[in-house]
Amino acid sequence: MATHLGDQIAEARRRKGLSQRELADLLDRSESWVSQVERGVLPVERVALLRRIGDVLEIGILDLQPELGEPEQATTPRNTALDGLRHALTGHPALPPLLGQPIIAAGYKVLAAEVDLAWNAALASDFDPLAEILPEVEAATRRARGEHRKRHLILLTRLYQAVSYSFATEGEADSAWVAADRAIAAAEATTDPFQVIATHYRLAHTLIALDRDDQARHLIKRTITALHPLTKDNADHQTLALYGALHLVWAVLAGRDQDRQLARSSLDEAERVANIVGDGRNDFDTEFGVTNVKLHRIAVALDLGDAGEALDVASTTNPEGLSTERQLRFHLDIARAHTQRRHVDQAINALTTAEAMQPEGFRSHRLAHQVIHDLEPLATGHTKTALDNLADRIGAHT
Numbered sequence: 001m002a003t004h005l006g007d008q009i010a011e012a013r014r015r016k017g018l019s020q021r022e023l024a025d026l027l028d029r030s031e032s033w034v035s036q037v038e039r040g041v042l043p044v045e046r047v048a049l050l051r052r053i054g055d056v057l058e059i060g061i062l063d064l065q066p067e068l069g070e071p072e073q074a075t076t077p078r079n080t081a082l083d084g085l086r087h088a089l090t091g092h093p094a095l096p097p098l099l100g101q102p103i104i105a106a107g108y109k110v111l112a113a114e115v116d117l118a119w120n121a122a123l124a125s126d127f128d129p130l131a132e133i134l135p136e137v138e139a140a141t142r143r144a145r146g147e148h149r150k151r152h153l154i155l156l157t158r159l160y161q162a163v164s165y166s167f168a169t170e171g172e173a174d175s176a177w178v179a180a181d182r183a184i185a186a187a188e189a190t191t192d193p194f195q196v197i198a199t200h201y202r203l204a205h206t207l208i209a210l211d212r213d214d215q216a217r218h219l220i221k222r223t224i225t226a227l228h229p230l231t232k233d234n235a236d237h238q239t240l241a242l243y244g245a246l247h248l249v250w251a252v253l254a255g256r257d258q259d260r261q262l263a264r265s266s267l268d269e270a271e272r273v274a275n276i277v278g279d280g281r282n283d284f285d286t287e288f289g290v291t292n293v294k295l296h297r298i299a300v301a302l303d304l305g306d307a308g309e310a311l312d313v314a315s316t317t318n319p320e321g322l323s324t325e326r327q328l329r330f331h332l333d334i335a336r337a338h339t340q341r342r343h344v345d346q347a348i349n350a351l352t353t354a355e356a357m358q359p360e361g362f363r364s365h366r367l368a369h370q371v372i373h374d375l376e377p378l379a380t381g382h383t384k385t386a387l388d389n390l391a392d393r394i395g396a397h398t
Contacts, residue, residue: 125361244273
């Protein structure tokens with residue numbers, strides 16, 4: 001539990017004779033961050049960071065959280081709704097056409113429409129359409145020649161990005177990595193640099209899900225540097241959208257590193273670009289625009305421990321034009337903000353709103369389980385009953 005964890009960290013810090021400032025320096029964090037963690041205001045949600053704290057304080061991870069065992073137990077179990085997609089990815093749908101076995105596949109226009117539908121279904125946590133269309137697109141791509149092949153490769157790139165996205169959002173980063181790697185291979189075969197950049201954007205999200213922030217940071221920095229010269233002189237909106245979306249990932253990484261200056265400058269640059277691009281677009285399936293920048297401001301503020309700022313931005317944000325998944329994350333972040341401020345009723349209300357919006361996605365969402373876990377020591381009376389009922393519905397008790 002967050003409060004218990006904060007007490008354990010404070011006690012271990014004092015045993016080593018460290019001040020909050022000294023511990024902050026050793027962790028490359030701010031003194032304010034250490035203070036908020038010790039007071040239970042800011043939960044430590046990343047296993048890698050928890051292990052780092054344990055290493056610095058010379059205390060085992062089970063000593064920091066004895067009531068949980070390994071912290072991964074606070075996360076959601078494997079989502080069985082992904083079984084079909086998992087099997088399709090593991091069996092590699094390219095194998096039958098590579099062996100010369102016939103597979104019936106529709107024409108390009110039909111496949112493109114089906115990929116659109118599959119992406120939309122994935123955003124609503126319905127993954128079956130992706131599993132169904134993947135073998136067809138693989139087979140059609142390997143049969144195509146000339147310019148037709150390039151069009152099919154772009155379609156295959158987009159499809160594997162959808163697969164990677166699906167696994168990443170459900171916390172299955174290993175499968176997400178496999179799909180992202182296949183997306184990059186297909187993108188490189190198109191010889192279109194923007195397709196490659198879009199796959200780098202998706203891979204960065206997968207690396208973050210794996211807690212491999214150093215690799216994600218390296219990837220994003222190189223990609224932004226390469227793309228930046230093309231964003232000048234009246235660049236088209238697709239180029240700008242990619243550039244802005246990469247800055248949102250950069251801001252997320254900076255927030256996780258407690259680098260306020262970089263986080264805010266990255267968000268400001270993304271906002272500048274979003275004001276040019278506008279809302280209502282979905283270039284390279286990034287959903288980049290003014291509203292999505294606001295959603296990232298909320299998430300980054302929470303990582304920095306600024307729950308008040310997160311709620312202020314949320315009060316002026318209407319996510320209805322974005323995908324259901326983005327709207328779900330919006331309400332989960334509101335719940336996180338209220339949890340950090342110990343507003344139990346408001347946090348439960350936000351969780352209930354999120355559940356009603358997308359029950360399946362909510363049930364398996366890591367943040368939903370984490371917020372419920374963080375609320376458990378705070379809830380009493382009627383709020384405890386409401387929280388227990390919510391936890392029972394999605395199997396979030398620890």
